[in-house]
Amino acid sequence: MSQPIRTAEDLKGVEAAGLATLYPDKLKIVVGSASCGLAVGAGAVLAAAIATVKELGLDATIARTGCIGFCSQEPLLDLLLPNGPRISYARMTPEKTRSLLAAYAKSGELSPDMALGRFAGEEHVLTGEGHVYTSSQKAAEAVPEWSSLDFFRGQQKVILRSCGSIDPLSIDEAIARGAYRGAMVAIQEMPQDKVIDEVINSGLRGRGGAAFPTGQKWRFARKAAGDTKYVVCNADEGEPGACMDRTVLEGDPHATLEGMLIGAFAIGAQEGFVYVRNEYPLAIATLQTAIDEAEKYGLLGDDILGSGWSFRVRIRVGAGAYICGEETALLESIEGAAGEPRSRPPFPVVSGLWGCPTVVNNVKTWASVAPIITRGAAWYAAMGTRSTKGTTVFSLEGAVNNSGLVEIPFGLTLREMIYGIGGGIPNDRPLKAVQAGGAARGCIPPSFLDLTIDMEDRPNESLMIGTGGIIVLDDKACMVDMARYLVEFFLDESCGKCVPCREGLRQMAGIMDRICTGEGSEADLFLLERLAGTMKAAAVCGLGGMAPSAVMTNLQHFRDEFETHIRDKQCPAGVCRGLAPTGTTN
Amino acid sequence: MTSDANQQKVATTNKDDKGPCGAVLVCGGGIAGIQASLDLSAAGFRVYLVEESPTIGGGMARLDKTFPTGDCATCIISPKLVECMRDLNIEVLTMADVAGLEGEAGHFHAKVQKRPRSVDSAKCTGCGDCWAACPVRNHPELPAEFQPQIQLKAEDATRLDEILARHEGDPGAMVPVLREINNAYRYLPREILEQLASRWGVRLASVLRVASFYDQLRLEPVGHHVVEACDGTSCHSKGARAMLERLEEKIGVAAGGTDPSGRFTLRTVRCLGLCASSPAMRIDGQNFARLDLDGVSDILEQFK
Numbered sequence: 001m002s003q004p005i006r007t008a009e010d011l012k013g014v015e016a017a018g019l020a021t022l023y024p025d026k027l028k029i030v031v032g033s034a035s036c037g038l039a040v041g042a043g044a045v046l047a048a049a050i051a052t053v054k055e056l057g058l059d060a061t062i063a064r065t066g067c068i069g070f071c072s073q074e075p076l077l078d079l080l081l082p083n084g085p086r087i088s089y090a091r092m093t094p095e096k097t098r099s100l101l102a103a104y105a106k107s108g109e110l111s112p113d114m115a116l117g118r119f120a121g122e123e124h125v126l127t128g129e130g131h132v133y134t135s136s137q138k139a140a141e142a143v144p145e146w147s148s149l150d151f152f153r154g155q156q157k158v159i160l161r162s163c164g165s166i167d168p169l170s171i172d173e174a175i176a177r178g179a180y181r182g183a184m185v186a187i188q189e190m191p192q193d194k195v196i197d198e199v200i201n202s203g204l205r206g207r208g209g210a211a212f213p214t215g216q217k218w219r220f221a222r223k224a225a226g227d228t229k230y231v232v233c234n235a236d237e238g239e240p241g242a243c244m245d246r247t248v249l250e251g252d253p254h255a256t257l258e259g260m261l262i263g264a265f266a267i268g269a270q271e272g273f274v275y276v277r278n279e280y281p282l283a284i285a286t287l288q289t290a291i292d293e294a295e296k297y298g299l300l301g302d303d304i305l306g307s308g309w310s311f312r313v314r315i316r317v318g319a320g321a322y323i324c325g326e327e328t329a330l331l332e333s334i335e336g337a338a339g340e341p342r343s344r345p346p347f348p349v350v351s352g353l354w355g356c357p358t359v360v361n362n363v364k365t366w367a368s369v370a371p372i373i374t375r376g377a378a379w380y381a382a383m384g385t386r387s388t389k390g391t392t393v394f395s396l397e398g399a400v401n402n403s404g405l406v407e408i409p410f411g412l413t414l415r416e417m418i419y420g421i422g423g424g425i426p427n428d429r430p431l432k433a434v435q436a437g438g439a440a441r442g443c444i445p446p447s448f449l450d451l452t453i454d455m456e457d458r459p460n461e462s463l464m465i466g467t468g469g470i471i472v473l474d475d476k477a478c479m480v481d482m483a484r485y486l487v488e489f490f491l492d493e494s495c496g497k498c499v500p501c502r503e504g505l506r507q508m509a510g511i512m513d514r515i516c517t518g519e520g521s522e523a524d525l526f527l528l529e530r531l532a533g534t535m536k537a538a539a540v541c542g543l544g545g546m547a548p549s550a551v552m553t554n555l556q557h558f559r560d561e562f563e564t565h566i567r568d569k570q571c572p573a574g575v576c577r578g579l580a581p582t583g584t585t586n
Numbered sequence: 587m588t589s590d591a592n593q594q595k596v597a598t599t600n601k602d603d604k605g606p607c608g609a610v611l612v613c614g615g616g617i618a619g620i621q622a623s624l625d626l627s628a629a630g631f632r633v634y635l636v637e638e639s640p641t642i643g644g645g646m647a648r649l650d651k652t653f654p655t656g657d658c659a660t661c662i663i664s665p666k667l668v669e670c671m672r673d674l675n676i677e678v679l680t681m682a683d684v685a686g687l688e689g690e691a692g693h694f695h696a697k698v699q700k701r702p703r704s705v706d707s708a709k710c711t712g713c714g715d716c717w718a719a720c721p722v723r724n725h726p727e728l729p730a731e732f733q734p735q736i737q738l739k740a741e742d743a744t745r746l747d748e749i750l751a752r753h754e755g756d757p758g759a760m761v762p763v764l765r766e767i768n769n770a771y772r773y774l775p776r777e778i779l780e781q782l783a784s785r786w787g788v789r790l791a792s793v794l795r796v797a798s799f800y801d802q803l804r805l806e807p808v809g810h811h812v813v814e815a816c817d818g819t820s821c822h823s824k825g826a827r828a829m830l831e832r833l834e835e836k837i838g839v840a841a842g843g844t845d846p847s848g849r850f851t852l853r854t855v856r857c858l859g860l861c862a863s864s865p866a867m868r869i870d871g872q873n874f875a876r877l878d879l880d881g882v883s884d885i886l887e888q889f890k
């Protein structure tokens with residue numbers, strides 16, 4: 001079965017095998033079993049499904065899949081009827097599973113009242129083709145189509161192209177949806193520089209936060225002197241409130257692996273590392289299986305696709321340190337040392353792992369590469385805004401009705417995101433602020449809602465939200481408390497190498513403590529501003545430089561709330577203990 | 587002249603051994619020790635400043651600037667050095683170690699051992715020529731090779747062998763090996779780290795430096811179950827703090843500790859990656875999300 005893949009015919013053969021399990025001609029029951037599903041009971045739902053199928057003697061296959069993104073509706077169970085359509089059921093429990101399957105076994109009843117949405121077909125983003133479910137079932141038509149749900153309208157899946165649709169442990173199913181075609185085209189048909197040109201033309205920029213043009217980074221590494229080169233996937237995702245990278249690795253590990261394969265080929269690397277944070281055991285296990293399977297097919301290892309070129313990928317697991325997401329600290333950690341950042345320059349593309357040229361990219365960046373090769377740079381560049389092309393994934397969470405993973409082309413506004421896709425705020429409470437783009441960005445007020453999401457800050461136009469979660473805060477949140485929280489976070493995570501960051505954050509935390517307990521004075525605000533200036537100017541790495549801006553943003557936009565805490569000893573939201581919860585009126 | 591008056595008083599009370607004596611011993615002649623000595627002297631105490639190296643001043647003179655004012659470090663410390671040496675109430679004892687301490691607060695008897703300076707300090711002008719000529723200093727003294735204090739039990743030794751064999755030839759093996767030891771023992775036992783250092787021929791300090799850097803590597807044993815409550819931004823906005831307090835109350839230990847019975851260790855983490863279903867926690871690697879306060883107790887019950 002696992003003959004090495006050499007030619008397009010070989011790939012077609014695997015594709016056929018994958019399609020047979022992906023769209024079988026009998027009933028298929030699929031349970032979303034990523035970490036987010038399992039944490040709310042998907043394991044019990046899966047067990048109930050297996051038991052019920054056995055009990056009822058149903059002729060069905062049962063499969064797991066990754067997260068389709070709609071976390072607030074999990075656990076999700078899909079029924080893929082023979083020849084379609086596919087119907088999703090939300091917020092499942094073992095009891096609901098039993099009654100659903102029993103009703104179906106008895107009379108083909110689909111229980112549309114329990115259903116969330118229906119897929120009329122599947123889009124295979126990598127090939128531009130798809131799979132149409134042929135049989136139409138009258139009963140199924142009562143169920144709304146997925147694409148008509150608020151949560152999915154406006155979304156465009158490129159990075160998450162197969163998450164929630166394939167069994168992440170099956171390379172065949174990934175290939176059935178077009179995986180490794182891009183790698184084959186790149187390795188067998190394109191000169192290395194052409195691959196890089198294509199990525200440059202697509203306008204792809206790093207999705208890890210810094211938004212550096214990916215193709216250019218690759219070009220630097222390709223031009224750098226040296227025979228030994230490395231590619232590294234940054235899956236450290238230390239940003240609190242972000243879970244996109246986990247979802248990609250758990251749901252479609254081959255998306256990232258294929259990207260790394262193409263990138264490694266383009267720069268001439270022989271080895272790759274994926275640095276995954278310790279908190280993601282399922283992602284690590286899934287990725288390891290994916291690597292093993294790809295090696296069996298000769299897509300990783302020696303003589304890849306018959307080209308004579310060898311490339312291996314290894315997983316390195318973090319051990320709980322936010323700073324290891326910073327690329328030079330990450331390289332230190334891979335080398336086995338404590339993850340303290342290095343001074344730059346030299347940049348990793350010149351001197352990275354063990355002093356060799358190294359390209360570090362984020363999971364989502366790598367996962368965006370294959371579609372650029374198969375569909376072309378122009379196709380990719382047609383999505384997004386003038387300055388930032390393509391799509392990216394956010395986790396939308398906090399006080400919103402629909403929370404989960406959302407993939408959108410750049411250029412949507414925050415309002416469309418929160419009130420469109422997110423379905424608004426529970427109980428129609430007023431929106432107070434949004435914490436978006438990572439902890440260092442602080443909280444922004446509703447007046448920013450109509451700015452577009454982009455990777456550049458342009459006044460009155462766009463907002464840089466490079467990475468992270470979009471955490472919606474309603475009027476129950478206290479902005480002073482959030483500022484204190486963010487400072488404490490950075491204080492915890494400061495590696496302690498440089499004084500401005502280590503001591504500056506300690507002082508800031510002390511000041512925030514004072515303000516939150518009613519001991520603050522007007523002078524404290526002035527002190528905060530001075531400290532922030534010093535830290536920004538003098539810290540060694542991004543962490544110390546960014547940390548003060550979180551507080552400064554909160555202070556800038558919510559100064560009156562700080563002043564209420566200090567002058568009136570009141571916390572309008574009633575969050576800060578020991579302060580009266582009354583409003584600002586007096 | 588209050589200090590004189592005080593010293594008078596000290597002398598008298600000291601004789602009949604009733605009140606506290608008026609002398610203080612300061613250990614360490616860095617900037618902190620110097621400042622403490624100066625302040626104590628100004629407050630009227632007799633000060634003995636004991637320093638193990640040949641000079642006072644410590645590490646500060648090596649710094650470029652001081653935080654947060656950005657002042658020049660040498661400019662701050664040099665006047666203090668001069669002041670300290672000139673202060674008649676301060677007796678500076680360099681190349682000295684505190685060899686013993688007896689008595690109680692107010693009446694300590696300290697034994698200070700001075701190491702030979704091999705120089706007549708009355709005649710010394712500080713020219714430094716003796717350094718170049720010194721036969722003692724120029725004789726290299728290599729530290730003895732590190733030897734582990736404790737012999738490993740046979741099973742631990744085989745386990746360590748297996749772990750090391752898996753990472754043979756990997757130049758970045760330190761973190762993966764420590765992770766494996768941490769997973770096997772649920773913390774990093776000291777004797778194994780010592781053994782590791784000697785096998786790799788590195789200092790124990792280098793191993794400890796890496797071990798203490800990472801949150802998930804633990805230097806102390808943990809309870810039977812490890813409860814990790816998320817305090818990421820999303821969970822924080824959904825009441826993680828109240829949840830943590832409930833956990834602390836139920837388990838009976840503050841975050842970071844292990845309860846007396848050894849059943850649970852409670853700690854906080856920043857984000858478990860379940861942010862869209864917050865608040866979340868993890869027990870022994872099993873995730874729980876969309877928690878409410880009452881549900882927490884039921885979940886704890888599942889872990890005996």
Ligand SMILES: Cc1cc2nc3c(=O)[nH]c(=O)nc-3n(C[C@H](O)[C@H](O)[C@H](O)COP(=O)(O)O)c2cc1C
Pocket residue numbers: 205206207208209210211212214234235236237238239322323324325326327328360361362363365366541542543
């Ligand atoms: C303090 C700090 C933390 C970071 N954390 C992450 C992270 O968790 N994940 C990530 O992909 N990039 C992180 N980055 C950005 C990386 O340094 C680097 O820019 C990125 O991995 C490059 O990949 P990209 O070009 O694909 O964005 C962090 C940067 C800083 C300064």
Ligand code: FES
Pocket residue numbers: 240241242816817818819820821822856857858859860861862864865866
């Ligand atoms: S913030 Fe708690 S799981 Fe991410």
